[in-house]
Amino acid sequence: MWRNLRKRRSSPVPSRLVFGLGNPGRWYAGTFHNAGFLAVDLLAISAGIRLRSSGEAEVGVGLVEGATVLLGKPRTYMNLSGRAVAPVYGSFAGSPEDLVVLHDDLDLALGVVRLKRGGGTGGHNGLRSLKEELGTGEFLRVRVGIGRPPEGVDPSDFVLSPVPEELQDRFRGGVSSAAEAVTDILREGFDKASTSWNARRAAPPP
16 A cells, blocks of 8 residues: 555655554454554444554554544554554655654553653563564653453463453543544644643542
């Protein structure tokens, strides 16, 4: 799809790339690790953007908050996310800040959303792959808190676990907030959106 866009000069060229991280397939659909996928799905539905397979990603282009945006989800597994994003990034990004990545984060409480410019990978395999393939980690991030695993549960097993029913509301709230944060970035700019979102208090656990 992005190759066709590049060839057709009359087609709008996206000014921002928004990728959600996750794993494809039904097996992973309801897991903590797919928070980024779910947030992009919400954005696509809200903006009426249809995601279609292109290369190793699902992508769609449309208007969000008046900006032409390319929404995407890698079709690779999480630890190869960069392989799916790199061709799109190479075609359209003028700088790392043209890319917004939505991903789950163990270091934030469940449902909390925070924005970050660049930084390390924090052990997140999707971020690690992106950093390796893009040659930079200075892209913009929307972090969706999933909380720490229960005692005795390995983090790698936890992120691939289905979200328990009693935690669904808080998880979905975080996913919805992540989509909202992207619209704020597009409308207000990253710095203003970041100041607002990072100042919010986490809701007390039920």
